Amino acid sequence: MKILKTYFLISCLALVTMSARSxxxxxxxxxxxxxxxxxxxxxxxRLSTMKGRVFLLDFWASWCGPCRYSNxxxxxxxxxxxxxxxxxxxxxxxxxxxxxxxxxSKDKITWLQINDSGGWExxxxxxWQVDAIPASFLIDKSGNVVAINxxxxxxxxxxxxxxxx
Amino acid sequence: xxxxxxxxALVCSVVAHTQFTKANLxxxxxxxxxxxxxxxxxxxxLSFVVTVKPDIKNSSFDIVFRxxxxxxxxxxxxxxxxxxxxxxxLKITGNFENIPLQKDGYAKIGNQAFxxxxxxxxxxxxxxxxxxxxKNFMTANTFKKYGDKLKSASSSSGKFDNAANALxxxxxxxx
Numbered sequence: 001m002k003i004l005k006t007y008f009l010i011s012c013l014a015l016v017t018m019s020a021r022s023x024x025x026x027x028x029x030x031x032x033x034x035x036x037x038x039x040x041x042x043x044x045x046r047l048s049t050m051k052g053r054v055f056l057l058d059f060w061a062s063w064c065g066p067c068r069y070s071n072x073x074x075x076x077x078x079x080x081x082x083x084x085x086x087x088x089x090x091x092x093x094x095x096x097x098x099x100x101x102x103x104x105s106k107d108k109i110t111w112l113q114i115n116d117s118g119g120w121e122x123x124x125x126x127x128w129q130v131d132a133i134p135a136s137f138l139i140d141k142s143g144n145v146v147a148i149n150x151x152x153x154x155x156x157x158x159x160x161x162x163x164x165x
Numbered sequence: 166x167x168x169x170x171x172x173x174a175l176v177c178s179v180v181a182h183t184q185f186t187k188a189n190l191x192x193x194x195x196x197x198x199x200x201x202x203x204x205x206x207x208x209x210x211l212s213f214v215v216t217v218k219p220d221i222k223n224s225s226f227d228i229v230f231r232x233x234x235x236x237x238x239x240x241x242x243x244x245x246x247x248x249x250x251x252x253x254x255l256k257i258t259g260n261f262e263n264i265p266l267q268k269d270g271y272a273k274i275g276n277q278a279f280x281x282x283x284x285x286x287x288x289x290x291x292x293x294x295x296x297x298x299x300k301n302f303m304t305a306n307t308f309k310k311y312g313d314k315l316k317s318a319s320s321s322s323g324k325f326d327n328a329a330n331a332l333x334x335x336x337x338x339x340x
Contacts, residue, residue: 064200065197119219
């Protein structure tokens with residue numbers, strides 16, 4: 001009976017630690033989330049090197065209407081906070097690099113831009129379990145994800161908070 | 166030796182059979198259909214689907230079917246609906262082996278039957294694309310345009326249903 005009880009306790013403990021693990025806050029330095037992708041010039045950028053900065057990791061594509069609409073808000077947001085230490089890292093899932101570059105210049109995007117061609121099969125999208133775009137993750141200075149798909153107002157409030165404004 | 170020939174003959178006859186090869190499907194919903202992986206995933210689960218690729222220019226999905234498999238139009242529709250969207254347009258391309266099309270006539274393709282709204286005594290031969298006409302296969306506005314044509318067609322499709330042991334009859338147009 002005693003053995004049974006111990007078994008029960010152990011399995012409970014295992015369950016608790018397992019769930020605690022899955023609830024751990026995702027961090028960009030985790031190898032399961034890290035990736036390295038080329039920017040417009042072809043220079044590669046590794047996600048984990050962004051540690052120490054407050055930034056928005058944003059998944060999009062030129063053919064995604066709602067993403068293009070969201071870019072309008074991001075342009076304003078970026079203008080307001082870029083000098084205060086805020087950065088945006090956009091990952092485009094475009095297969096067609098020409099379309100990607102066209103959209104970047106048309107939407108007047110001046111923040112960090114990298115491309116992971118392959119649509120939904122793109123590795124970065126799979127790593128971050130992106131199943132719909134636009135998808136965004138707000139990252140704090142320690143590399144932790146602090147907000148996922150935050151709405152306009154909520155996102156700005158969070159950014160201000162993280163920048164200590 | 167005989168069996169080999171028989172085998173070859175059998176393979177040839179299968180190849181020559183009418184077979185749907187691909188489709189172009191447009192989906193509509195409250196959100197952008199291409200921006201979600203839901204439809205893509207749902208369609209890829211179907212046994213007769215090989216690949217699903219977004220057709221960005223037409224905001225639709227290009228679907229390639231597995232050779233030798235029966236393509237179920239209802240399963241395609243259900244996959245889209247299970248993903249939370251509805252079919253706004255479904256165009257299916259097939260290789261047809263001389264299927265006669267008479268006015269007010271039907272064509273049986275595999276286990277499905279088709280009533281062609283624009284049939285005029287020709288036959289379906291070679292590669293042709295057909296558009297499925299129906300409430301669950303197009304937008305409400307497009308469906309309205311077919312209203313009268315469908316009314317006269319559905320009365321006769323009922324007769325066909327009985328005759329063909331209640332096969333599912335789809336209305337379609339050949340483009």
